[in-house]
Amino acid sequence: MNNEYIDNVKLIDKENKEIFTRKVEILKCNAIHKSFQVDSKSVLVLKDINFTIKQGESIVLLGASGCGKSTLLRLIAGLDTEYEGDLFFHDEKIKGTSVKRGMAFQEPRLFPWLTIEENIEFGLKKDLEKCQKKIVVEEHMELVGLNKFKNALPHQLSGGMQQRVSIARALVNKPEILLLDEPFGALDALTRTNMQKELLKIWAREKITMILVTHDIEEAILLADRIFVMTPLPGTIAEIINVDIDKNDKFTSKRILELKNYIYNKFFSGN
Secondary structure, eight states, X not given: OOHHHHHHHHHHHHHHHHHHHHTOEEEEEEEEEEEEEETTEEEEEEEEEXXXXXXXXXXXXXXXXXXXXXXXXXXXXXXXXXXXXXXXXXXXXXXXXXXXXXXEXXXXXXXXXXXXXXXXXXXXXXXXXXXXXXXXXXXXXXXXXXXXXXXXXXXXXXXXXXXXXXHHHHHTTOOSEEEEESTTTTSOHHHHHHHHHHHHHHHHHHTOEEEEEESOHHHHHHHOSEEXXXXXXXXXXXXXXXXXXXGGGTTTOTHHHHHHHHHHHHHTSOO
């Protein structure tokens, strides 16, 4: 093997490592304000939201119900474009939905008449060949551990399994950002813990940027690199907390309790 080839490979590898290390900016939010019309009156839901998210980060929007978390996620997804301010994805203003921003909701929202395989395939780009679709769908069924259930209908699966299908469908187009709106809110405690662990595995494997909405403090700490704590209506970002726990230690670390008490005391006790 010639030295020039080896040098070129080393150069490419170095560039890729530098890009990953730099964690380029992927999402930018500047002075976002959002209002809704309720009984002919304007209600401010989001007020002066500002943040930057880098590629590969796991971000959690944490706050009480009704603080505007899901509204902000919908703006990022492009499901709602009526707002003041600027919201950029790779320096381009978000003007609508895109396969580059996949979204999973609290309810799986699966088609009851389609099999698991067909539900996942439904979200795929239409221009793919049939054989390509089959390969991609099989990869994502394996990713969420549902290979043996590809011919099952949604009602034959548990709530946790249905949510796995929803996540697989959100990931099937290889989005750059995965948006999750309280995806485990309707699950029992044991299933929820298992799904949190599965989500961390998916995040680590796919190297995807993740933004998750929750009102559960412990879940936020377990899943986040950074937590954006939001105030009650109108929602603002009160503080951004860095979660300084290695992801491999998150389910056993004593630091979880310290962070949990800090967040609770500062934002929910008024201290």
